[in-house]
Amino acid sequence: MKRGLLAIAAGVAFLILMTGLGTIITNIVPQRTTAQVQTAQAGPYSVTLQVNPNPPPVTHPTSLSIQVLLSATHRPVSNARVTLASDMETMDMGTDRADARPSGNGMYLARVQFSMSGPWAIQVAISAPGEPGAIAMFEVSAQ
Numbered sequence: 001m002k003r004g005l006l007a008i009a010a011g012v013a014f015l016i017l018m019t020g021l022g023t024i025i026t027n028i029v030p031q032r033t034t035a036q037v038q039t040a041q042a043g044p045y046s047v048t049l050q051v052n053p054n055p056p057p058v059t060h061p062t063s064l065s066i067q068v069l070l071s072a073t074h075r076p077v078s079n080a081r082v083t084l085a086s087d088m089e090t091m092d093m094g095t096d097r098a099d100a101r102p103s104g105n106g107m108y109l110a111r112v113q114f115s116m117s118g119p120w121a122i123q124v125a126i127s128a129p130g131e132p133g134a135i136a137m138f139e140v141s142a143q
Contacts, residue, residue, distance in 0.1 A: 033055060033141060034051055034054055034055055034056065034139070034140045034141045036050065036051065036054050037049070037050050038050075038138050038139075040124075040136040040137060040138060041071065041136075042124070042126060042134035042135055042136035043126075043131075043132050043133070043134030044070055044071055044072065044131055044132065044134065045068050045069065045070065045071060045077065045126055045131075045134050045136070046068075046069045046070075046071045046074070047066060047067070047068055047069075047124055047126065047136035048066070048067040048069075049064060049065070049066055049122065049124065049136075049138045050064070050065040050066075050067075051063075051064060051140055052064075052065070055141060055142065055143045056112075056114055056140060056141075056142045056143070057114075057142070057143060058114050058115060058116060058117055058142050058143070060113075061111040061112060061113045062111065062112050062113070062114065062140075062142075063109065063110075063111055064084065064100070064109070064110045064111070064112055064122070065107060065108070065109055066082055066084075066100055066107070066108040066109075066110070066124055067106050067107050067108075068080055068082065068106050068108065068126055068128075069106055070131075075106075076105045076106025076107075077106050077126070077128050077131070078102060078104065078105065078106055079128055079129060080102075080108075080126050080127060080128035080131075081099075081126070081127045081128070082099070082100040082102075082108040082110075082124060082125070082126055083097065083098070083099050083100065083124075083125045084097065084098045084099075084100060084110050084112065084122060084123065084124055084125075085097050085122075085123040085125070086098075086112055086114070086120050086121070086122050086123075086140075087120065087121050087123075088115075088116060088118060088119070088120050088121075089118070089119040089120065089121050089139070090118050090119060091116070091118070093115055093116055096112065096113070096115075098110045098111065098112055100124075114140070114142035116142065117142050117143050118141065118142060119139055119140075119141050120139070120140045120141070120142055121137060121138075121139060122137070122138040122139070122140055123135055123136075123137055124136040124137075124138065
């Protein structure tokens with residue numbers, strides 16, 4: 001009987017110790033921050049991503065604003081289909097997909113829910129009539 005209680009007490013103490021160590025390590029290790037505005041080249045497009053709020057919380061959806069310009073002329077691309085796919089980089093959390101809705105002048109808006117803290121890869125796929133499709137990659141760190 002005493003051995004059983006001792007084993008349970010040792011197990012509980014171990015769990016408390018591991019939780020405490022995890023908390024300490026999380027506070028010590030610097031977390032990557034997400035740039036408020038990121039720009040990437042994708043085929044004929046210059047794609048700019050803006051994250052709001054930044055850093056994106058895991059408690060509610062984050063708004064992503066995407067601006068698509070033709071790189072050669074810097075003209076806005078307003079007739080494109082813009083889709084997003086988000087994947088957590090450090091753990092397989094599945095791929096979440098979202099369609100961005102046009103808001104005029106080459107701007108597109110999407111809402112994304114990050115289910116866990118950490119780095120996420122955001123793939124922005126663009127297809128416009130008369131232009132080749134392209135994919136821009138961004139990194140967002142949710143907290």
